Amino acid sequence: MELKDINHASTYIIQSQEEEIKRIALELHEGISQNLYSLYTGLEFIQSGIGQPHIQAYTRELTELVNRTIKEVRLLSVELYPSTLMTLGLSAALKSYIKLFTSTFGVIINIKTVGIERNVSEEKSLAVFRTCQEALINIAKYADTSEANLSFTWEEESLRIVIDDIGLGFDVQEAIDRKLFKGIAAMKQRMIIAGGDCHLSSSLGKGTKVTIVLPIRELGGV
Amino acid sequence: MECKRNSPNNDDLVNSFLLECNLLRENISCDFTGIAIQKPDELDIVWPYVSGNRNEKYKYLTVRYGKGIAGKVISTGSPMTIASFPNNIIGRSTDYPIMLAEKLLSAYAYPLQFKGVPKGALLIGFRDSRTFSQDDKDKVQTTVQKVEALLASNYFGR
Numbered sequence: 001m002e003l004k005d006i007n008h009a010s011t012y013i014i015q016s017q018e019e020e021i022k023r024i025a026l027e028l029h030e031g032i033s034q035n036l037y038s039l040y041t042g043l044e045f046i047q048s049g050i051g052q053p054h055i056q057a058y059t060r061e062l063t064e065l066v067n068r069t070i071k072e073v074r075l076l077s078v079e080l081y082p083s084t085l086m087t088l089g090l091s092a093a094l095k096s097y098i099k100l101f102t103s104t105f106g107v108i109i110n111i112k113t114v115g116i117e118r119n120v121s122e123e124k125s126l127a128v129f130r131t132c133q134e135a136l137i138n139i140a141k142y143a144d145t146s147e148a149n150l151s152f153t154w155e156e157e158s159l160r161i162v163i164d165d166i167g168l169g170f171d172v173q174e175a176i177d178r179k180l181f182k183g184i185a186a187m188k189q190r191m192i193i194a195g196g197d198c199h200l201s202s203s204l205g206k207g208t209k210v211t212i213v214l215p216i217r218e219l220g221g222v
Numbered sequence: 223m224e225c226k227r228n229s230p231n232n233d234d235l236v237n238s239f240l241l242e243c244n245l246l247r248e249n250i251s252c253d254f255t256g257i258a259i260q261k262p263d264e265l266d267i268v269w270p271y272v273s274g275n276r277n278e279k280y281k282y283l284t285v286r287y288g289k290g291i292a293g294k295v296i297s298t299g300s301p302m303t304i305a306s307f308p309n310n311i312i313g314r315s316t317d318y319p320i321m322l323a324e325k326l327l328s329a330y331a332y333p334l335q336f337k338g339v340p341k342g343a344l345l346i347g348f349r350d351s352r353t354f355s356q357d358d359k360d361k362v363q364t365t366v367q368k369v370e371a372l373l374a375s376n377y378f379g380r
Contacts, residue, residue, distance in 0.1 A: 068287070071265055075286065104316075106279025106323050140322060141315065146277050 011193045018126060025081035033073050040066045082129060090125040090159075091117050091152060094132055098150065105140035108147045115154030118216050127194035128161065128214055131187045135163045135210040138183065143167025143208060158216055164209040169202045236271075238372050243273035246346065246365045250358050254324050254347040256280065257334070257369060258292035267292050267342075269320060279323035290318045295331045295343040301359075304329045306351035320345070330354045332362050336373050344369055 043066060047059040077083075084093040091113065098109045120128070132150070139148050145167030153160040175181050184200055187210075191198040196214035239257060247255040256272040265287040269280040288297040294312070295302050307327050308315035315322065321329060326347035334342030344366050346358070 068265060072286075072288070075265075102282055103284040105319050106277075106282040108282070137316060140319075144325065146279055 010189055014190060014193060018130075022081045025077045025083070028073050028077040028080070029083070033070060033077070036066055036070045036073065040070060085125050085129060086122055089117060090120055090128060093125070093129055094150075094152075097129070097133060098136070101136050101140070107136075107140055107145065109136070110147065110149045112149065112151040113154075114152065117152075117154055118159070120159065120214070120216065124194045124196075124214060127190045127196070128159070128212060131190050131198055131210075131212055132161060132163060134183055134187050135212075139163075139165050139167065139208075142170070145207070155216075159214045161212040162209065163212075164207060166207040169204050169207045171204055172200070172202050235372065235376050239271040239369065240273065242365050242368055242372070243271050246344075246361065247273045249361050250346055252346045252358075253349045254326060254345075256320065256345045256347075257342060258285065258296075258320075258331075258345065259334070259342040259373075260287065260296055267296060276324055280320065283319050283323065285319060289313075291320065291329055291331050291345065292343040295333050296340045299333050299340040301330065301332045303354060305353055321347070325349055327351045328354075330359065330362060332359075332366050334366060334370055334373060336370070342369075342373065 040063060043059055043063040047056060047063060050056045050059060082093045082097060084096055095111060098111065102108055136148075136150075139145065143165045145165045148163065148165035148167075151162045153162075175184075184198075187200075188198045191212060191214070194214060196212065198213075199211045200208065201211075202208040243255045243257060246252075252274070254272065254274040256269050256275075258267050258269050260267045267285040267287060267290075269283050269285075269292070272280050285293045287293050291302055291304065304311060304318075304321065304326075305328050307318065307321045307329070311318065320326070324347060327349060328351050329345055329347040331343045331345040333340040334344055336342070344362060346354075346362060
């Protein structure tokens with residue numbers, strides 16, 4: 001198998017995975033959630049018509065359980081696929097994810113935006129989103145820091161995102177030698193498929209910096 | 223340490239929760255103790271009272287019901303042990319934010335009941351791998367009873 005074929009295969013695998021994740025997320029949101037909501041309203045109706053207190057209390061418990069399940073399914077759906085990417089765009093989806101990230105890991109992300117946001121296709125937005133997501137999760141897992149920065153720079157022909165922290169950092173060469181670079185290689189591969197690039201630099205005790213670049217063409221974006 | 227965001231207004235009550243965390247940490251000589259509480263009528267679980275924390279991340283943490291060590295203890299109503307994080311855990315390491323935030327490698331958590339329903343968890347943690355003795359678990363249970371009595375007097379103002 002040649003290198004070109006391997007790249008095509010990994011592109012196909014990543015795209016297939018994303019399509020499947022999106023399908024499951026939409027099915028959860030638009031199928032299962034809707035059915036659960038019908039159950040919820042039905043149970044509320046039944047509850048109001050029951051005279052026996054113990055059965056009414058049991059129905060109330062069931063209603064609460066269904067309500068909790070609706071919330072869980074909704075959160076799982078958003079976790080799988082950020083539907084705001086399609087409706088509100090990349091910046092809004094990332095800002096929304098960062099809010100969730102801070103409440104999940106307790107790490108505060110300072111956001112800075114320069115320039116005016118441009119239209120980016122859903123496919124390319126998703127590549128950038130997933131790459132940022134991976135970089136942020138790496139901060140939560142390994143950087144041992146309470147704060148990090150994310151900056152968007154919207155230029156005429158490109159979008160540049162820099163995510164940096166002043167956490168533990170690591171020896172990049174050692175990580176490559178010990179084959180601990182799989183996640184970062186996947187980030188780079190995603191960005192290459194999207195027509196952009198991803199670069200990482202790090203040094204022990206000084207922190208890590210991830211730079212993501214995505215070319216943008218005029219007239220309707222990319 | 224105390225997180226003002228979700229704590230009751232009563233200063234004495236806050237100090238009582240913190241005192242129990244501090245006493246338990248000294249008693250077991252563990253690195254970290256914390257109380258997680260589920261918000262009323264919500265899925266969210268917060269960490270309002272901790273002792274031995276390395277940073278302030280706990281103030282921002284919100285865990286989902288059923289997720290992480292606190293979420294699992296509350297949803298199952300049973301104690302949970304992690305001996306060597308992230309080995310042999312259910313789910314991903316990112317599902318256990320308190321372990322990541324406090325760099326804990328082992329933890330034991332016991333459910334806290336309010337009106338007979340699990341609504342919180344008391345956790346002890348170490349920054350090295352270890353198994354927990356029956357003596358450690360007994361000490362946790364003694365503190366659980368005291369914390370449950372405090373919760374009974376004020377669970378988010380109820």
